[in-house]
Amino acid sequence: MALVTAAVLVPVVVALVVLVNVLGGSVDASDADHSGHGPATIDGTAPPQREDLPVVPVEVPPVTPEADASCPALMGTLPLELTGEPSRRVDSDSPYAYAWGDPPIVLVCGVDRPAGFVTGVSAMQINGVQWYVDTSDPESTVWTTVDRPVYVEITLPADVDSGPVTALTPQIAEALPYREPQPGP
Structure with a gap:
């Protein structure tokens, strides 16, 4: 039973970690709504394109x-x-x-x-x-x-x-x- 639980739990935890990182893992503290949605604010200037x-x-x-x-x-x-x-x-x-x-x-x-x-x-x-x-x-x-x-x-x-x-x-x-x-x- 413990092996089955671990086999199911590990992929779920990995998926949650990935989702947190992709959807809002790094939000700037100055964001107004602090929701984690939208791009993070980055200090500095972007290189020229x-x-x-x-x-x-x-x-x-x-x-x-x-x-x-x-x-x-x-x-x-x-x-x-x-x-x-x-x-x-x-x-x-x-x-x-x-x-x-x-x-x-x-x-x-x-x-x-x-x-x-x-x-x-x-x-x-x-x-x-x-x-x-x-x-x-x-x-x-x-x-x-x-x-x-x-x-x-x-x-x-x-x-x-x-x-x-x-x-x-x-x-x-x-x-x-x-x-x-x-x-x-």
Whole structure:
């Protein structure tokens, strides 16, 4: 008899605990009716959402046949959130531009080879993807892949470390096959 009672009682107690937590387990003391119905009040501000951020204008080179052949595979894998920053809309002449956060982190697939990537200049490798890093602008750091069928550029605000680049390398490596780097003259 005790086993039957325990077998019935345990699921009932678990169900009650779940219901209390779902329906009103955390009610702010400042709620007027104290009924536990409706959302709890949370102190602080919510992080910005995609629709809260203004549209980012993004300058892009003309779309090439190589970009049309390669970039859709990458663009379809980009995350809605990158290192805690929500994606945001872009205004661009190319469908291969994407942005996150404020100030924006901007990715453009199908850019030109970076001017500074010449023979003798070393590239940095992160998770199997080789990058040329341009720090000449004090406002931003520009990371460009140099070992894929098209160049992918990620522009970061100067005070942002390589975290977003590191986070995106798995998608780049999977979507775009390796190609021997081809520095300029």
